[in-house]
Amino acid sequence: MILRRAQYELASRAVGPFLAALDDWQRRHRKRPPRESPFAPPLESLRALKDLMTVHYFSGRYADGAVPVAWVTSGFPVELLRPLGFHTVYPENHAAMCGVQRLVPALSDAVEAAGYSRDLCSYVRSDLGSLETGRSPAGRLPRPDLLACCTNICQTVLYWYRDLAHRFGVPLVLVDTPFVYGEATAHQLQYVADQLEEAVAVAERVANRRLDRGELSEAARLARDGSRLWGECLDTARSRPAPWTGVDGFFHLGPIVAMRGTEACNAYYRLLLDELKDRVARGIGGLKGEERHRLLWDNLPVWYATREITTLLASGGFNFVCTTYTNAWAEASRLIDPADPIRSAARCYTQVLLNQDLPSKLRLLERMARDFAVDGAVLHSDRSCKPYSVGQVDLKDRLASDLGVKALLLEADHNDPRAWASEVSTNRLTAFMESFA
């Protein structure tokens, strides 16, 4: 264990950063013909982002056996685990990497052969397929000692993590968040708070140490500050032109999802925010040309076709200036109270976007549309994400009728390219763009 811990620390502090720097050096010296692109040059911060995530995933290869490892859903109050020294892995983040690299059909085929339906969430199929085949763009994920699941993003994660618990034979802590119709009731919030305390007890046993409540408060403060910084980064896109594209945000989201509650995460967002503010001050936009129309994106990204979609739109001067997906990790940050981390986490994590009723979603969409002065919206009708997609037909109509926002419902899937019809989608997006003429 001591040797393993040494390997982990070496990977985190020395080897990982060295490899990231080496990769960066190679990238800068690689002779590549310039690629025609309607986008402005990438943010300088992107290098720091890649370094951060490279070190995170590289050190993860040495985490099991060195430190307690938890696989965590993106909506789980991870600050509970930080003071216990867990190395956290986000299967959703890993699945998105699989999606970007178009590995999902092969991964999904492997689990479909075992009886999993293709109609199940493509993140699940990616993750379970990666476990079945051993294929991963991250090299290797550390084996978990604990699984931490919160149903505030969907019920699917419950079934997913129950499956993982069966495969790994490790404890699963579940935070079941009652869906909020209107306002969360006192007994519903108490239920969530009670479950958080139950989760702490299990995590303590796995980590073999007691949770220091002072350190928990500090982790909560870091999580709150990180979310707030992330929100400030997103808010820079209220400027005209927006200094980046909303789709850039899909990739810069990584730290707030995977490293929330750490100083490294917050340091990154301070760096990013400075660069974005500088761009705003100098009038540099996310598009190379004129930002003629501003768009909102709803739902998860189409990971394997993000460049295809945004390049088409950007070529016509259309920029995604905000997305409900990236906003989700900034929205509830104001509810985190370091002085009362458990009860405030119960309030915060119960009220994330996907755990609220449709009027709440509509209010958010309309607020974002106004705040970011959007002309149009693309609602990704995501085939394997029911909680995000049910209601979109009505939401699209309401955006149009209430705010005069032109909206397009675009059918795809967040991770499985077999649900993507490129020609059809291109035709629809092109027609959408032409409707603004």
Next chain:
Amino acid sequence: MRESYIQRQRADHGRRAVAVLPIHYPKELLTALDLLAVEVWGPPGAPRGDAAGRIQTYVCPVARNALAFLASGGADVVDAALFPHTCDSIQQLATLAADFGGWSKPALTFLHPKGFGRPSSRRFLAEELRALAGKLEAVAGRRLEPERLSSAIRLHREIDAHRAALLDGRATLPLDDPDLYALLRRGEWLWPEDHLAELRDARRLLGTAARRDGVPVLVTGYVPEPIGALAVLNAAGAYVAADDYAAVGRRIVREQDDAIADPWDALVARYAAAPPCPTRAADQDARMRYLEGLLERSGARGVIVHVVKFCEPELFDVPAIRRTFAARGVPLLQLEGELERQLSGQTVTRLEAFAELLSGPGGRA
């Protein structure tokens, strides 16, 4: 037929009615408040009306059909709708119908806990039951009396005992599967005492028929729709010997009719005692052991997994079910439907072939 029955209940007994979406809900509360529960399982068939296109086609037909049904006035004869926390789709349906059009009467929710067994879950369930009772009182226009709740619990215990007896003894029941299921499913909309009378009559028939020959099968799934599937199975020489449909067997609580000290505690206990169901996040291993027990007790020689397309809670358990019965050498047939009214020719062929497999010379695995 249902609409006239509901109207007669109101006219003759002053009973109001509540449309209830699948699956698990405290029917005892409605009974105690003299509210008629009318369950909405679809209804089957293609969704019709203006609301048919408001939910995408990759969402399960239970939610899609229900929205179309509610929005087209199909449930206007009732006084409220109850949406249990079954899955993401029904959860979203509740807000879509109530908030964006389709249902203008009271829309109640029952957020039963997932992962029951923890102290937090039991406390929450108890409070959620009381919260629901408060909302139902408003619909019923009366207060819930503890004695009436105790009586309702005892009534539903008796109903479950009869339903269990009919399912367990079906081999000597002179009813084919479509008729038996038609009887059992009338409980989805009959006043409980009316349903109890029918169950008692049917139970008197137990043992009056010669033991069925034919191949016994275990069926697990969502809802027996279309019922024609069971007719095909019977015609092919097989019959349902063990039932794990969410609409039927999975809601039968087999418990002793003990004295009720506190009806609220008894209600929580009934929830805990119900057969494992993925929509309540039952432990998967426990569910597999339960299904194996059903197989063994019934002597079933094959398993039919009958799922509704896009139903994630059911679909997630399919690999484990396949592994469990493959390990025992028990043949398994998986059917997937979208609440069609009619069976496809392919499905008929598959059912017939499966029955033939089980009953042929090499059919005993």
